[in-house]
Amino acid sequence: MTPTDVPAPESSHWPTREGESYWAELVELFEYKVGDLLAGRTPRGGKRSLGDLREVLLNAPLEGALRRRFGHTDRVWKAHRRQSAPQPAPEPVTAWGSGEASGMQAAGGSEHLLQTELLSLEGLRSAVWRENVRAQARTQAHLWLREAELVTLRCAYALTVNLERGETSMSVPRAGDPLASLSTPSVAERIVLGLADQVCAAFLDPASLLPGARQQALLRLRRAVTELSQNPFPRHPDQDVMDARVQAAEREHLPPDLTRTLIEGIRAEVGPPRTARERLGIREAAERLTAFIESIIPGSEAGFGPELPPLPRALYAATPRFSLSTPDDGNSVLCIRLSGHSMAMWRGLPLRWKRAGEGWLVAIGPLEYRLTSRVRPGHPDPDAAAITVMLGDVSGQALLYTDYLYLVARPNDKGLLELLTLARAVSLLLDPSGAYLNLRLARAAAQRYRDGRIDASSVNVLSAERYGAASPDALLTFARKGVEGLLVRMRQRSAQDNDAVFRAADEAVEAGETRTQAVMKSLRRVLNPATRPESDPGSTPRPVTELGHMRVGGPGELVVLEFTGEPITIEVMARVVTLRLDYKGDLAVILPGAPAALLRELLVLDIAAGGILLVRQGGRIVVSYEPHLR
Secondary structure, eight states: OOGGGSOHHHHTTSOOOOSHHHHHHHHHHHHHHHHHHHTTOOOTTHHHHHHHHHHHHHTSOOOHHHHHHHHHHHHHHHHHHHHTSOOSSOOOOOOTTOOSSTTGGGSSSOHHHHHHHHHHHHHHHHHHHHHHHHHHHHHHHHHHTTSSSOHHHHHHHHHHHHHHHTSSOOOOOOTTOTTTOTTSHHHHHHHHHHHHHHHHHHHHSGGGGSTTHHHHHHHHHHHHHHHHHHOSSOOOTTHHHHHHHHHHHHHSOOOHHHHHHHHHHHHHTTOSOOOHHHHHHHHHHHHHHHHHHHHHSBGGGTSSBOOOOOOOOEETOSSGGGEESSOOTTOSEEEEEGGGOSEEEETTEEEEEEEETTEEEEEETTEEEEEEOOOOTTOSSOOOOOEEEEETTEEEEEEEETTEEEEEEOOOOHHHHHHHHHHHHHHHHTOOHHHHHHHHHHHHHHHHHHHSSOOGGGSSGGGGHHHHHSOHHHHHHHHHHHHHHHHHHHHHSOHHHHHHHHHHHHHHHTOOHHHHHHHHHHHHHHHOGGGOGGGSGGGOOEEOOSTTEEEEOSTTOEEEEEOOSSOEEEEETTEEEEEEEOTTSOEEEEOTTSOOEEOSSEEEEEETTEEEEEEEETTEEEEEEEEOOO
16 A cells, blocks of 8 residues: 555545655654554544554655654554453553552452552562663663763753653754763763653653553653654744844944854854754664663563563561562572561571661661661652662662562672683683694693693694694683693692793793793683782673673673573674574574584684683673784
């Protein structure tokens, strides 16, 4: 179906211009019709006209942001159709994500007590979800601070102001605008947090419980991004006044040079005209803003973000329905109703607490934390924020909602970093230069440790032919066993003995002092954690969430990520690496031009100038790069 094939009853209301603006108006019309449907109104022209319009747009040549905008609205429409299917029995309206309200009267115990505890736990998990969203926003703000002209932060600033005003009067600030101060990390963080809070408000504000209100709020947010992309520089509110002043200056009987200076001074108050190049950069930034917003909108609302966490069961809960009998030391989360008791044990740590004014004083091991909550049960958008706590040898977070404490232990990446240091040593041995000179050096040292002598014929250049003929998996296994064997021997000897062994190995294969010292240094880093590069504060691993685009741009850089089953693409030294599950459910690493490799615990992918390193513990993965020796 083409635009001219649209049924006549509605066609008179459709735009007649061709080109991008034509399709943009059709997409906007589709949004309004879906919005009417969500609000319980019949779209103009009837539901059939909505279906006909959708068919037109499905086959339309939409591009970029317009295609994504239509796709989001279409997913909302399909979700509404599924929800509108006849239900066996109506259920009471509850907060977003609530799955516990139905059947509550049938549960044992007091209905009032059940209702109070349910509201508290619902509010708690909403607060946890909001805190996770805000943590993602903080990370994103610092990533956008790396941009040369801060164009995405400038767009986020204008978008936030426009959303607060309810209009599109705010222009995207110019690069380096001193009034915006966007280069200040705290300001940048506050702007992106404000944008994240706009998304949270669509789910947690009381008005979001009204039919269609949540979808309307999200449509308004998405439409605001599109409008910013299409019109980043709306007409200045004082433009008419400025034009009148310019005309008055032109009528003045002044010398031409003075007239020109006067007019330039008047126009300087609103700045020089914005360029087409700046518009292109803003359009790209708007796409990044859209991707960020969609990454925090839950999948149930046509986004790509996580849903609410499960409704927690609480230790010392007021009702059996939500009670947790004993803390699970294997779980990273614990919820406690503080008014139900005064102590517990979790993950080998004693937990004690007591009331302190309006809040609670909570002792976790030897450390005490003061937490305050002023919200009422069922309050949908708490101002309370999580605080960082120490849970033994790992850090964690604590969030208090009414008198329910939510503790989360963060994953401990110590084991991952140890594996990464081992992978760096293995990568050195897999360097094929010099006929696998590093690997032959390591074999010579192993012979000297084991037999007290070195068989020169077994570590010469000809012996390296079998390394080149071996499969990557077999060669990786061989190199890793070689490194681990050397580490065992080095632990048993003094530093002087180890130096003597590697000097002898160097003489046997003619590796050179520089190469020999580099291999020894890599092995010593595995033995001594204090010498690892990852131990330096400036190179602490960081989770990177740049909208599905993660990058390792040089030696020593690393990315920590959580694999949840969805494919992840990482750029390592301009090479694209993809992590995805294969048909057997194993985690495969895809590097173009190379066979797929399975990541079980440690993997090194050799490329021309170095090795791509991947190490894994459960779903936690670290990706880094180790250059070959020169």
